[in-house]
Amino acid sequence: MRPTPTATPTTRPRALFAMGRRHRDALFAPAEIQRLTAYVDIDPDHVAENLTEDPALEDVEILITSWGCPVLDEEVLARAPALKAVVHAAGSVKHHVTQACWDRGLAVSSAAAANAVPVAEYTVAAILFANKRVLDIGGLYRDHRAALDWSGRFPGFGNYRRTVGLVGASLVGRKVLELLRPYDLDLLLADPHVDAAQAAELGARHVDLDELVAHSDVVSLHAPALPETDHLLDARRLSLMRDGATLINTARGSLVDTEALTAEAVTGRIRAVIDVTEPEVLPATSPLYSLPNVLLTPHIAGSLGGELHRITSSALDEVARYCSGEPFAHAVHHAALATSA
Missing domain, CATH: 3.40.50.720 (NAD(P)-binding Rossmann-like Domain)
Structure with missing residues (x-):
């Protein structure tokens, strides 16, 4: 059953897309953007591809990431004092979630299962x-x-x-x-x-x-x-x-x-x-x-085409859980990364 957020519009957390723009366009169709904006305060047209220069990062609580996300290092986190969660609309988080994220205690979710x-x-x-x-x-x-x-x-x-x-x-x-x-x-x-x-x-x-x-x-x-x-x-x-x-x-x-x-x-x-x-x-x-x-075959086994929307649905479910105060269903644990993709 799809999670339903309890947050009211005035208390919706601020979110930001951090990924390649073409991936945002492929993953988030208008209906999925509409669902997302019911959960969080987000500018759906703003896609951060360079977090070291993006002023929108300052008050962001949730980063919605995917392929092409910049590395979330100490410099980026210093510019994001309100950041609490990373919801990854893709598989492995190893390319962008760094030790600094774990040291901060960020909650991290991945759509690897999808x-x-x-x-x-x-x-x-x-x-x-x-x-x-x-x-x-x-x-x-x-x-x-x-x-x-x-x-x-x-x-x-x-x-x-x-x-x-x-x-x-x-x-x-x-x-x-x-x-x-x-x-x-x-x-x-x-x-x-x-x-x-x-x-x-x-x-x-x-x-x-x-x-x-x-x-x-x-x-x-x-x-x-x-x-x-x-x-x-x-x-x-x-x-x-x-x-x-x-x-x-x-x-x-x-x-x-x-x-x-x-x-x-x-x-x-x-x-x-x-x-x-x-x-x-x-x-x-x-x-x-x-x-x-x-x-x-040219690396086509993973999600492509219409399969991408399974990933999007998983990520949106995780955003809904976060907004409802529930734990992530697909949380990434730092200790498990040593033996995972």
Whole structure:
């Protein structure tokens, strides 16, 4: 049920958009602006893209942020003595919420859970298509334009009792596990912060990463970009993958050694569905663009188009909660940032 603010118009907190203007325009349609102005005192046409020079910051209590938000450092906070809350209409807050924000004791919320939904949907579609060998069969059908013995060419293909390994019980990873529950799949989970009992509650069997990689028909990455996860899938681990297995990466490009993945993919031994890369964008000469066993997409798994309004709705719900004196439903906790995206 949508929260209803108790604040009267004369006590509405002052708010300010802090993001790239094009993102404000994409996220906040007229109906959503109307809902927002019922909760807070805000100039809907004013979008702060440089907070070090914006005089409107002085009496702002709530910053509504998104992609393109300037860094909220000590200098910015010194110019915002009334600031108490940051409501982020996007995923990770690591790019703009600094230690100074936590030292101030700001309440921070994120729409990461809303953004996880389309990423999980993309991932589930990729898993089901990978096991069904849709891209391979579609390519052969296009080339031959005739009925072929698909079972003979792809013995055992399909999703029944196939093994899917998820690396990371992140918001996206957990949503993928939830969406996969109706299917007859064997689910594995590797995450150092989850034990066997917790994995079982999520519907998966907890294993170490090497075992997961070696025994999965599909390996799907959902870990954050941290020093310890850099090139988590390196040449050695990629070599452990089963012949014909599929790697899916909708998390962070840095989780995979691009050179090692390219070397494996060129042989045709494994398949890959890659939405994020290192670097992003790959050089035009990369073989990953044209290999028939690789589906490369330009970071589209997250919220785009109409999906952005799920993020907006989540952010507006959080603003309503704040104005009603309720805690955020999707609060970001400083201690959790060390192991999150």
